[in-house]
Every structure is written in C-alpha cells, then in structure tokens.
Amino acid sequence: MKKSIKTFLKIAGKDEVSKSSNPAIVRASTIYFDTMQEMRKHQRKIASGKKIKYWDYGRQGSQTTIHLQNILKELEQAHYVFLTQTGFGAVALAIMSICRPGDEIVISDCVYRPTQKLTSQLLAEFNIKAIWYNPNSFEDLKNKVTKKTKLIYVENPGSNTFEFQDLGKITSFAKRKNIYTAIDNTWGTAYYLKPIKIGFDLSITSATKYYSGHSDVMAGTLAVSKKVYKKVWWYNQVSGYRLSADDAYLIIRGLRTLDLRLEKHQENTKIIIKWLDKQKKIIKILYPYKTSSTRYKLWKKYYSGASGLLGIIIKSRSKASVYKFVNSLEFFGIGYSWGGYSSLAVYNDPVEMGSRHFFKLEKNQHLVRVHIGLEDPNDLIQDLKRSLRYVK
Numbered sequence: 001m002k003k004s005i006k007t008f009l010k011i012a013g014k015d016e017v018s019k020s021s022n023p024a025i026v027r028a029s030t031i032y033f034d035t036m037q038e039m040r041k042h043q044r045k046i047a048s049g050k051k052i053k054y055w056d057y058g059r060q061g062s063q064t065t066i067h068l069q070n071i072l073k074e075l076e077q078a079h080y081v082f083l084t085q086t087g088f089g090a091v092a093l094a095i096m097s098i099c100r101p102g103d104e105i106v107i108s109d110c111v112y113r114p115t116q117k118l119t120s121q122l123l124a125e126f127n128i129k130a131i132w133y134n135p136n137s138f139e140d141l142k143n144k145v146t147k148k149t150k151l152i153y154v155e156n157p158g159s160n161t162f163e164f165q166d167l168g169k170i171t172s173f174a175k176r177k178n179i180y181t182a183i184d185n186t187w188g189t190a191y192y193l194k195p196i197k198i199g200f201d202l203s204i205t206s207a208t209k210y211y212s213g214h215s216d217v218m219a220g221t222l223a224v225s226k227k228v229y230k231k232v233w234w235y236n237q238v239s240g241y242r243l244s245a246d247d248a249y250l251i252i253r254g255l256r257t258l259d260l261r262l263e264k265h266q267e268n269t270k271i272i273i274k275w276l277d278k279q280k281k282i283i284k285i286l287y288p289y290k291t292s293s294t295r296y297k298l299w300k301k302y303y304s305g306a307s308g309l310l311g312i313i314i315k316s317r318s319k320a321s322v323y324k325f326v327n328s329l330e331f332f333g334i335g336y337s338w339g340g341y342s343s344l345a346v347y348n349d350p351v352e353m354g355s356r357h358f359f360k361l362e363k364n365q366h367l368v369r370v371h372i373g374l375e376d377p378n379d380l381i382q383d384l385k386r387s388l389r390y391v392k
C-alpha cells in the first residue's frame with residue numbers, strides 16, 4: 001500500500017529472522033559460504049549492484065547497515081546511500097571520490113571549517129584547486145567555473161552564517177556544463193530537502209545530528225545519483241569507509257522519530273524567534289523566517305520545513321559580556337554537535353568560521369549559534385531573557 005515517509009520510518013527495518021520490530025545488531029568480519037561457487041555467485045551479485053541481504057566481508061557492513069541503507073535510500077530518494085563513521089567522513093568520501101589532480105572545485109565560501117581545510121589544504125597537495133564563490137551570488141558562482149571545474153560544492157544553509165542558495169539554478173547550470181554537484185544537507189536533512197531529486201549528484205548528511213537525535217553516536221551518510229555511484233563505490237572500496245553495526249542500529253532508532261523531532265524543533269524555534277525578534281540587543285536573526293527576505297524565499301522554494309539551528313547577531317561593545325550571556329544560560333549547553341534533543345549555544349569566534357572571503361561581522365557585532373532543542377520553549381525564553389541582561 002502507498003505510504004508516507006512518516007509511516008515508512010516506523011515500519012521499515014524489521015528483523016526477518018527474529019521477527020522483532022527492529023533489526024538485529026549483526027557484528028561481523030567473516031561471512032561464511034557453503035561453497036566457493038556460492039561465494040563467487042554472491043560476489044557477482046554484489047558487483048552488479050543488485051539488492052542483497054548480506055555482504056561477502058564485514059568491511060562492507062552487515063545486515064544492520066543494509067537495513068539503514070535501505071531506509072535512507074527511501075528517505076533520500078537516491079540511487080544508493082554510503083555510510084561513514086562520521087559526518088565529516090561523508091564530506092571527504094564525496095570530494096575525494098570525484099576530484100583528481102588538475103581538477104578545480106568551485107566551493108561556497110560558507111562551508112563547515114573542516115571542509116574548508118580539506119579543500120584548500122589537502123587538495124592543494126594533490127594539485128586540485130579550490131575556488132571560493134560568494135554564496136549570495138549565483139553570478140559569482142558562474143564566473144568562477146572554468147573548463148577544469150569538476151565539482152561544485154554547496155553547503156545549504158551556510159555553516160554559522162545560514163546563507164540560502166538557489167539550488168535548482170545551480171544543478172541546472174552544472175548539468176549544462178557537465179559538472180558534478182555536491183551538497184552538505186545536514187541542516188535540513190532529507191526529511192525537509194531531497195537534494196538528489198533537485199539534481200545533486202552527492203548529498204551529505206552528518207547523521208550524528210538529527211538522524212541520531214540523541215547526541216550519543218557519530219555517523220555520516222552520502223546519498224548519490226546513478227551517475228556518480230560507480231566512482232564513489234570504487235573510492236569507498238580503496239579507502240575503507242564503513243559504519244559499525246552498533247552505530248547503524250542507533251541511527252535506525254533515531255530515524256523512527258525523525259519526523260516528530262524535526263517538527264518539534266521547528267515549532268519551538270518559531271516560538272523562540274518570535275520572542276528574539278523583539279529584543280533590542282539582537283540586531284539580526286540568521287534563520288528563514290522573515291517572509292520578505294531572500295533567505296526565506298530561497299528556503300521556501302526548496303524546503304518543506306526548517307530545523308532548530310540558527311544564528312543571532314548581538315550588538316555590544318563588550319565581547320566579555322556576550323561570553324557572559326552564553327555562560328549564564330542554564331538550559332543551553334555550551335558545546336558542539338547540534339541536532340540532538342537538547343538546546344546548545346556557542347559564541348562564534350573566528351576559529352569557528354575559518355577563513356571567509358565574503359562574510360565579515362561589523363564592529364561591535366557578535367555571532368552566537370543557537371540550537372533550539374525539545375525542551376519547553378517557555379523555559380528556554382525565560383533562560384534567554386535572564387541571560388541577555390548580561391549583554392552590555
């Protein structure tokens with residue numbers, strides 16, 4: 001019967017052998033075959049890309065990781081989904097599968113800092129050039145593309161600064177030019193945005209965040225189009241990325257409630273933004289909520305919802321007082337890895353941002369990244385209200 005993704009997330013991944021509602025955690029290195037002929041036949045089946053229930057060696061995964069891949073394939077509407085041990089592993093897998101010496105990668109100037117380092121520092125050692133474009137200008141992106149461009153890499157919205165781009169325009173342009181496209185979709189997840197359907201070849205999600213949802217596991221997913229599947233498969237084979245069965249199980253458990261959690265993160269965030277918007281000390285909120293803004297329009301064009309991560313720009317002559325604001329929050333932890341059930345806040349010192357060519361805070365402006373969790377939003381507002389008093 002036809003079913004929505006909400007229902008699918010509840011019923012997928014049942015264990016056929018134990019008849020239990022969740023898959024077994026199968027830890028395996030050796031996988032036995034009755035005969036050599038059977039082993040070879042299964043290896044041919046794996047190589048042909050046909051649907052399988054088990055692998056021929058534990059480095060590929062086990063029944064547990066296959067269950068997770070099948071769930072994500074449906075959620076992402078992708079040709080295939082690779083699993084990695086961290087979200088950043090999925091970033092590296094995507095880029096290293098595609099780029100080769102002599103190539104250029106045109107990359108948004110708003111990506112996660114380790115992605116900046118990988119592309120500007122490591123790739124340079126292999127004679128692969130990273131060229132940065134302004135995420136607020138499609139014209140700039142077009143101007144940066146040359147005959148050597150192999151990959152356009154987007155993070156949407158931008159890390160810490162939350163720029164939204166016209167994703168469909170980018171993929172159509174790239175297709176015309178025969179350039180591969182990748183996106184880091186961790187903020188929206190495939191629940192709110194389906195990048196492969198928009199035309200991206202590679203879609204990265206740090207499953208550590210909303211897919212897990214419980215701040216107790218690290219994992220990454222890389223959904224791919226048919227066009228790049230073989231390239232990524234090959235690179236994955238020679239580089240040894242994998243996710244453990246235990247971690248895959250925890251991600252499956254998190255995915256059961258992905259829809260409910262994301263909708264609640266969104267609801268709480270809207271309530272809190274309504275309050276934040278009235279605070280004089282906060283001069284800008286980096287989130288798609290003002291219907292007249294470009295940020296909102298570009299979000300609305302592609303996303304079916306918004307998550308709980310945003311930036312607030314505070315005006316103050318005293319950085320110490322903004323630190324005090326963050327330090328005084330009782331229900332917002334100071335820490336990384338948003339996407340769990342709890343609220344977090346981090347002052348964005350330049351180290352968080354990495355090197356940016358197209359973004360600069362003005363004098364006396366301070367950026368604080370906030371994750372709105374699943375707590376009672378009234379408690380969060382009281383906490384913010386009490387702590388904002390410290391901003392001088």
Ligand SMILES: Cc1ncc(COP(=O)(O)O)c(C=O)c1O
Nearest residue numbers: 086087088112184186206208219
């Ligand atoms: C946008 C984005 N992509 C990728 C990652 C990397 O994920 P992980 O921490 O699971 O390696 C992060 C982590 O914060 C992130 O914010």
